[in-house]
Amino acid sequence: xxxxxxxxxxxxxxxxxxxxxxxxxxxxxxxxxxxxxxxxxxxxxxxxxxxxxxxxxxxxxxxxxxxxxxxxxxxxxxxxxxxxxxxxxxxxxxxxxxxxxxxxxxxxxxxxxxxxxxxxxxxxxxxxxxxxxxxxxxxxxxxxxxxxxxxxxxxxxxxxxxxxxxxxxxxxxxxxxxxxxxxxxxxxxxxxxxxxxxxxxxxxxxxxxxxxxxxxxxxxxxxxxxxxxxxxxxxxxxxxxxxxxxxxxxxxxxxxxxxxxxxxxxxxxxxxxx
Amino acid sequence: xxxxxxxxxxxxxxxxxxxxxxxxxxxxxxxxxxxxxxxxxxxxxxxxxxxxxxxxxxxxxxxxxxxxxxxxxxxxxxxxxxxxxxxxxxxxxxxxxxxxxxxxxxxxxxxxxxxxxxxxxxxxxxxxxxxxxxxxxxxxxxxxxxxxxxxxxxxxxxxxxxxxxxxxxxxxxxxxxxxxxxxxxxxxxxxxxxxxxxxxxxxxxxxxxxxxxxxxxxxxxxxxxxxxxxxxxxxxxxxxxxxxxxxxxxxxxxxxxxxxxxxxxxxxxxxxxxxxxxxxxxxxxxxxxxxxxxxxxxxxxxxxxxxxxxxxxxxxxxxxxxxxxxxxxxxxxxxxxxxxxxxxxxxxxxxxxxxxxxxxxxxx
Numbered sequence: 001x002x003x004x005x006x007x008x009x010x011x012x013x014x015x016x017x018x019x020x021x022x023x024x025x026x027x028x029x030x031x032x033x034x035x036x037x038x039x040x041x042x043x044x045x046x047x048x049x050x051x052x053x054x055x056x057x058x059x060x061x062x063x064x065x066x067x068x069x070x071x072x073x074x075x076x077x078x079x080x081x082x083x084x085x086x087x088x089x090x091x092x093x094x095x096x097x098x099x100x101x102x103x104x105x106x107x108x109x110x111x112x113x114x115x116x117x118x119x120x121x122x123x124x125x126x127x128x129x130x131x132x133x134x135x136x137x138x139x140x141x142x143x144x145x146x147x148x149x150x151x152x153x154x155x156x157x158x159x160x161x162x163x164x165x166x167x168x169x170x171x172x173x174x175x176x177x178x179x180x181x182x183x184x185x186x187x188x189x190x191x192x193x194x195x196x197x198x199x200x201x202x203x204x205x206x207x208x209x210x211x212x213x214x215x216x217x218x219x220x221x222x223x224x225x226x227x228x229x230x231x232x233x234x235x236x237x238x239x240x241x242x243x244x245x246x247x248x249x250x251x252x253x254x255x256x257x258x259x260x261x262x263x264x265x266x267x268x269x270x271x272x273x274x
Numbered sequence: 275x276x277x278x279x280x281x282x283x284x285x286x287x288x289x290x291x292x293x294x295x296x297x298x299x300x301x302x303x304x305x306x307x308x309x310x311x312x313x314x315x316x317x318x319x320x321x322x323x324x325x326x327x328x329x330x331x332x333x334x335x336x337x338x339x340x341x342x343x344x345x346x347x348x349x350x351x352x353x354x355x356x357x358x359x360x361x362x363x364x365x366x367x368x369x370x371x372x373x374x375x376x377x378x379x380x381x382x383x384x385x386x387x388x389x390x391x392x393x394x395x396x397x398x399x400x401x402x403x404x405x406x407x408x409x410x411x412x413x414x415x416x417x418x419x420x421x422x423x424x425x426x427x428x429x430x431x432x433x434x435x436x437x438x439x440x441x442x443x444x445x446x447x448x449x450x451x452x453x454x455x456x457x458x459x460x461x462x463x464x465x466x467x468x469x470x471x472x473x474x475x476x477x478x479x480x481x482x483x484x485x486x487x488x489x490x491x492x493x494x495x496x497x498x499x500x501x502x503x504x505x506x507x508x509x510x511x512x513x514x515x516x517x518x519x520x521x522x523x524x525x526x527x528x529x530x531x532x533x534x535x536x537x538x539x540x541x542x543x544x545x546x547x548x549x550x551x552x553x554x555x556x557x558x559x560x561x562x563x564x565x566x567x568x569x570x571x572x573x574x575x576x577x578x579x580x581x582x583x584x585x586x587x588x589x590x591x592x593x594x595x596x597x598x599x600x601x602x603x604x605x606x607x608x609x610x611x612x613x614x615x616x617x618x619x620x621x622x623x624x625x626x627x628x629x630x631x632x633x634x635x636x637x638x
Contacts, residue, residue: 086523087525098523100520101520102517102519102520102523102524103517103520104512104513104516104517104520104521104583105516105517105583106512106515106516106579106582106583106584107509107512107513107516107583111509111512111513115513115520115521115524115526116510116513116521116524116525116526117524117525118506118509120506123505124504124505125504125505125506125508125509127504167524
């Protein structure tokens with residue numbers, strides 16, 4: 001939590017970490033995404049809202065490197081990127097916390113945090129370092145975990161979410177995509193997970209939060225991008241918008257013609273100090 | 275230890291115990307006496323209290339308790355049981371099953387089953403016997419040929435499971451029938467004697483009364499334990515078995531993990547085949563017929579989950595010893611062999627039931 005990160009708040013003045021321009025995706029003749037443009041800045045939470053079939057999952061799969069976009073480009077820290085696979089995306093500092101969390105239930109917390117990047121010392125796994133760093137990472141999160149030696153299957157949904165987020169931090173990612181992190185959680189646990197999301201933002205990460213839950217988005221997001229039928233229906237700064245307006249965008253799509261979209265882009269572009 | 279923390283206490287910045295402290299004790303798992311009287315993780319995780327119940331802990335300790343109970347029972351019931359000679363017999367009798375079970379454990383932890391191990395022993399014993407007696411290549415080259423056969427079996431299993439995407443139970447079962455057929459063809463259905471006693475002498479050679487076959491068994495379990503617990507490959511085997519897709523997304527090459535696992539089970543079974551040839555003084559196409567079920571019994575008794583991603587190899591060794599002691603003890607007590615067969619079947623059923631119960635309790 002550097003002092004720089006502290007000053008970055010809802011005005012989204014941070015450096016643009018990820019920028020998507022005119023992304024489109026066709027599956028055969030079916031158009032899943034059209035002309036999706038947005039950016040995410042350091043120290044902000046961008047929420048992506050939309051009904052089922054609005055194109056949210058297609059979009060995050062493109063950002064995570066799982067799908068090739070049919071058109072448009074992705075720019076990470078000012079550099080154009082072509083992802084040929086998820087490893088390219090993670091090499092660019094983009095990490096995705098999937099809905100299924102991708103944890104190994106039978107292994108303990110530390111093993112999951114360092115899954116696939118276990119430190120080694122000589123021919124062996126450096127357990128001492130792994131357990132030590134695992135404790136450090138988890139003590140930095142607001143979610144309480146009993147111990148880094150507890151297997152995942154004994155943890156609650158929120159604690160599992162925390163481990164999945166911790167894993168992203170181990171990987172050193174600074175652009176974090178979270179797919180419906182609270183979908184399977186109770187009220188209290190959801191609250192704690194959202195707290196985690198805000199902490200990530202405050203520590204200078206860019207968070208893309210995909211959600212169905214407008215109320216939770218309202219508590220957490222700095223900006224809200226609404227998708228409708230594969231297009232961007234609008235991008236709003238939370239402090240300058242109302243729940244009503246967002247709901248209308250979700251349901252009716254609002255300003256989904258190309259002219260308006262460009263206007264939204266332009267107004268957002270002004271905010272970017274870059 | 276962190277287990278004494280009251281529920282709800284915030285996670286301290288750093289644990290009061292240095293993470294590396296007590297490293298050696300912790301790796302003993304359930305053998306670590308300090309864990310015997312400490313309550314399980316149920317206390318640590320108030321939200322999920324009761325998930326690790328007394329019953330779970332009983333299941334955990336069960337195999338060691340069974341081992342001790344059987345040992346005490348037979349040592350009281352038969353005056354011959356505790357003799358040095360008999361215990362050496364038990365060791366020699368379980369050596370091959372134990373070695374196969376070590377491989378099966380690693381395969382199961384990775385979430386795969388290798389049912390070729392019995393046929394592997396059969397064909398390797400044949401290859402060794404042919405090498406010594408028909409091709410006259412000498413004992414050591416014949417043994418190497420036998421081990422190479424194990425490697426080839428592992429490669430074929432990998433191709434069937436990883437490249438052709440056949441379920442490992444079906445693939446290895448089918449391939450084992452092929453192997454038995456090949457062994458029958460090589461020997462014309464006959465048992466092939468070893469004309470050179472070198473291998474026999476080597477396998478039964480005793481170092482401080484411990485036969486070489488048992489020493490090999492011990493070395494394999496120590497190496498297996500080190501590999502699974504302390505190496506990155508071992509960690510990847512656990513995670514691949516626990517959640518293949520998550521492991522893959524985390525950058526682990528799971529095809530390579532499966533390849534390594536099938537090679538290890540293939541070679542370990544081949545080692546079993548070499549020892550079998552040495553013990554019998556011959557190679558036979560029907561040797562170790564049905565051994566995969568004894569092996570599975572031992573592994574499941576040891577609590578190695580069928581679903582993959584869990585289990586400890588030292589528990590498999592306990593399962594192997596339980597079966598070995600049971601067989602030996604029943605024979606010493608002159609129990610009718612038909613009833614012994616029944617007892618073996620019953621233990622297999624019990625092992626499967628225990629495995630199913632602990633599986634259900636582990637899944638949410």
